Amino acid sequence: MAALETVLDKIDANLDSALERLFQLIAIESVSTDPAFAGECKAAAEWLANELTGLGFEASVRPTAGHPMVVAHAKAARPDVPHLLFYGHYDVQPADPLELWQTPPFEARIVEAETGRQIVGRGVADDKGQLMTFIEAVRAFRETGDLPCMITILLEGEEETGSPSLPAFLAANKKELEADLALVCDTGMWDRATPAITTMLRGLVLEEAIIRGADRDLHSGIFGSAAINPIHVLARIIAGLHDQDGRVTLPGFYDGVTELPEEVAEQWRALKFNEAEFLGAVGLSIPAGEQGRSVLEMVWSRPTCDVNGVLGGYTGKGSKTVLPAEASAKFSFRLVGAQDPAKIAESFRAYVRKSLPEDCKVEFISHGGSKALQLPFSSEALSRASRALQAEWGADPVLAGCGGSIPIVGNFKSDLNMDTLMIGFGLEDDRMHSPNEKYELTSFHKGARSWARVLSAIAQ
Amino acid sequence: MAALETVLDKIDANLDSALERLFQLIAIESVSTDPAFAGECKAAAEWLANELTGLGFEASVRPTAGHPMVVAHAKAARPDVPHLLFYGHYDVQPADPLELWQTPPFEARIVEAETGRQIVGRGVADDKGQLMTFIEAVRAFRETGDLPCMITILLEGEEETGSPSLPAFLAANKKELEADLALVCDTGMWDRATPAITTMLRGLVLEEAIIRGADRDLHSGIFGSAAINPIHVLARIIAGLHDQDGRVTLPGFYDGVTELPEEVAEQWRALKFNEAEFLGAVGLSIPAGEQGRSVLEMVWSRPTCDVNGVLGGYTGKGSKTVLPAEASAKFSFRLVGAQDPAKIAESFRAYVRKSLPEDCKVEFISHGGSKALQLPFSSEALSRASRALQAEWGADPVLAGCGGSIPIVGNFKSDLNMDTLMIGFGLEDDRMHSPNEKYELTSFHKGARSWARVLSAIAQ
Known part of the structure; x- marks a missing residue:
């Protein structure tokens, strides 16, 4: 296995071709909710399976009652390393209303914005750009040597329609999909400069x-x-x-x-979350929930x-x-x-x-x-991933909560008895589900580098 | 003016022909809500105007934006008697669902029931049979002499559709319609044996x-x-x-x-209103309103x-x-x-x-x-009408409240500054608005006799 620096250099060197690959995937109009796009969903699954096969995975497109799953397996150099299951989804929201897009939604492009370069296209943040950060990290390992962990990849095509086929698929393929830890790349950063690991789902x-x-x-x-x-x-x-x-x-x-561990509570306080801005954005000014609790607590941990x-x-x-x-x-x-x-x-x-x-x-x-899901704050994988993200971004990742639910994480826990590390590089202003959806070039590039660091850290 | 007994005898003698007249009126399908029946509504108005002309009234059919009004005036023998305005409506509800009628709805007939003979037909209780009690009383006075009071009759054809033309008509014809007291025959008895005068509208x-x-x-x-x-x-x-x-x-x-006068409160208590039956009919058992109040108070006077x-x-x-x-x-x-x-x-x-x-x-x-409407309990007209009804029915009339509203009575008060005596002979089981609508022959016959007594009492 190559040194981490070599892998990171390879990611840097691959950036242009990585964007080309991402643009190809975005060009496949895999809108899951509209039956007219079923062929495109299948094409996206096949494109991904093909990509993973090219990276040495044993990859297959697996039919379901709805859109197919992609399942791919790859061994690591050493047999005693952890086995990870990575999850992402290749389906996207419909592009309507089309007239609000500044350029065609399925023709991805790079836009220069005040905050840096952005990739614009339907599904780039949710979830094609995010899942490709992981695949590009895997590619860099492959192109410089072996994988640091044993990796199974599960990509679904029905996330935007509530994952109707997923529970049955997990149940039917339990043995094949069980791993030591699941990784999900479908969440966001705290802000442009600060990564986040989502550790609590209500x-x-x-x-x-x-x-x-x-x-x-x-x-x-x-x-x-x-x-x-x-x-x-x-x-x-x-x-x-x-x-x-x-x-x-x-x-x-x-x-x-239970109350938050003091170090997490302290981290949350230090974030100086702008409650006025959060509520002001929807026309409100006064936190309505439990007195004596911060808004972050209200929406993350209470x-x-x-x-x-x-x-x-x-x-x-x-x-x-x-x-x-x-x-x-x-x-x-x-x-x-x-x-x-x-x-x-x-x-x-x-x-x-x-x-x-x-x-x-x-x-x-x-x-x-x-039930609520809580990655134990004392988890070794969490500490290693935290240090890896700190090394890439120069800032400790926020151990965030998530007020909503990400059903797949619950399924991983209940059906496959796996904890999940939720790491993603989206930003609040990515316009997910809306016209002109974007993903920062930094998210894409440093996202891939982050995964290389995380995989490397977990393997050690 | 003939003695009251002569008038009452005339009503008895006229009963068969009175029924014939009522049947004629019922045969006119004056359904106000359906434009297809507009001609029938006009025909009912004309039939009534013609009837009243035959009784010596100056009667006319008056167009409105909707169905016409009938207005008729008749003088009394003496000039110093009260002037009364009688209100009724000639329009009826649609007869649907037709298949639930045992005989054609507009072909009235007499049915023998356990509780006595009933007249069955659409509109017989609401309000054709009721308004004809008044007209038959007037006929008996005419056929035996003069009217005891000066009488104006106002019959409308839009009551079942919310009386849209009425307020403007009252406003435009204020002078012509003003009287000392209004009489409305569109309410019910307390029970088969006990008449009622509705004195309170919430x-x-x-x-x-x-x-x-x-x-x-x-x-x-x-x-x-x-x-x-x-x-x-x-x-x-x-x-x-x-x-x-x-x-x-x-x-x-x-x-x-304010609290009820003690004599009215005492009368209501003496009614021994069956609260369990009233609530039980709709699946309830416990009065939900103000503690310490009877159900009658809750729905009539609170x-x-x-x-x-x-x-x-x-x-x-x-x-x-x-x-x-x-x-x-x-x-x-x-x-x-x-x-x-x-x-x-x-x-x-x-x-x-x-x-x-x-x-x-x-x-x-x-x-x-x-505002609520309250006929003063001390009103002289109320006492006289009460005694008249007592004489006919052998029971004191219940001074009832009405939880709902009868808009015309509000209009009479607000636009014409008149109090209203609401006296009617309907029963709870008359199936108003439903198939097989009926009106007791007793209601019709003794209703006419009651009006004769009331007119006579008010004139004295």
Whole structure:
């Protein structure tokens, strides 16, 4: 295996041809949501399998009920090195509205911007440019010697449509896909100068409650106040879910929620996250959540309860004096740490039942639940990856949380029992899913160099 | 003027021919909501005008933007008697679904039922049979002598479609329609044996509030708990509108609300209204409103606050983890006594504004307001009509409230400055607006006799 410096030099030397390869991949219009592009999705999978075969991988395009998977395996020089599973996705969002693109979305190009050179094209940040950073790192190892780790690559073509074929594929190919650690390149940097490793993904409990009173809609003139109004009942239930300090009132809700390790808390404080700017961008000014918590904590490391939808009675134009027979709401709970989705759902349902007047009934619908994922802060792989990123960027990576969910990471944990290192080089202004999507040339180039360093560090 | 007994005998003697006349009127398919029946509406108006002309009225069919009005005037024997304005409507609901009628809806017939003979046909209870009770009473006076009061009759053809032409017609014909007292025959009896005079109509304030937070819908994973959730804000506002005893919390809400006179309260208690049956009919068992109040009070004489509709966020199938930019609700307040609609609306808006977090805005939409109407319990006309009904039915009439609204009565008060006596002979099981609509033969016959007694009593 060549020295790391040799590999990094090779990445530098390859940059122009790497861009050519990326542009080729972007030119394949692999829009997964539109059946008209199924052929293009298959073509993208084949292009990638071919690319990986050229790098000495045993690569294949594997059919699914939807768009195909690409699976590729390569051995390392030594047998005693870790086995890594890299995940990315080759499908992209539709390019509409086309008229807002300054140049054709599938003809990638380099643009000079104030902050440096940018690659513009559909899917360049999400996720073609990101996944190619890893493949270019692998190429540099291959062109200078052997791979430092045993590597399996899994590329899917349905991420933008919710990965419908993925769970079954993982289940059917468990043995083939199991590894020591998963790597996912579908997240972002903290800012232009600061890399990030996403170590926490919040879990989710989704519950719907339908409150029913009378067995039909009633005239509020005839029955008003004598007959129970399910909207009033629902409103009291929603209002009772938080106390005055913004904490969730469900019994046992905070069981399993732990405080951040002091060094992570200190790192987050040192980021001097601009709360005013974050909220100001959407027209707000005051953090609404738990008092005494920073906004970063609120969205990264604290559990939440939100009503995502509410419906009852007459909602058209004007007025109708109806007392509705039912009112419903959709609730979501973001979980952290060791919070148990089943217990949270049960505590919620018990609270609702307890809040119901005798004349009301409730129907619950579960829309699923998942535990929070937490890469242990003490993980050796995390320390090594952190040092590797520090060496490339000259700044410690932020150990970030992610308020949303990245389902594949949950599948890796639950189905393949693997932790995941989420490292990506996207920036907040990359216009993912929007016209003129871009990826910084720096992200692409230093991203590949970062992966070379990470692979090298993990192998040692 | 003939003795009352002579008039009543004439009504009895006329019963068969009265039924024939009613059947003729029912045969005219005066469905106001369907333009295809416009000619039939006009025919019904002409039939009525002709009928009234035959009874010595100066009657005319008066065009409006919609279906015509019938206006008819007749003088009394003496000039110093009261001038009464009688209101009814000749239009009917559509007969659909036709297949559920046991016989053709516009071919009225007599049916023998367990509780006595019934007249079946579209519009017989609402309102053709009812308005004909008055006209048959007038006929009996005419056929035995003079009218006891000066009488103006106003019959409209758009009641079932919300009386769109009525306000302008009243305004344009104010002088012609002003009288000492209005009589409306479009309400019901307390039960088969007990007549009723509706003396209280609740007022109404309709307000819509739209609560806005962020300037766009947000991803609850990224912004959840940090960004204010308008559904939570709205729920707290709704939940705060009532206290634990079911009373409305708005400052000044109960200003102008008075207790019932003890004799009316006593009469209502004596009715032994079956609350369990009233609520049980719609699947409920427990009165939900103000503690310490009977259900009759709740729906007849107490003010209420109800949310008639609520909407926010994602309300389709499944789940979507959105933090909505806005949530809205439609509120209605039923008013009694001297409650001031403008003050109630202002108190509501002030409460909402005070409940808003700094980061939220609210938009209000008014959907109108009207004061409650209360025929003074001490009114001389009310006492006389009560005694007249008692004499006919052998039972004191219930001085009833009406939870809903009868707009014409508000117009008579606000535009023509007239109180209204609402006396009708419908029963709860008349299937108004439904197939096989019926009107008891007793209602029709004793209804006409009742009007004869009421006119006679008021004239004295």
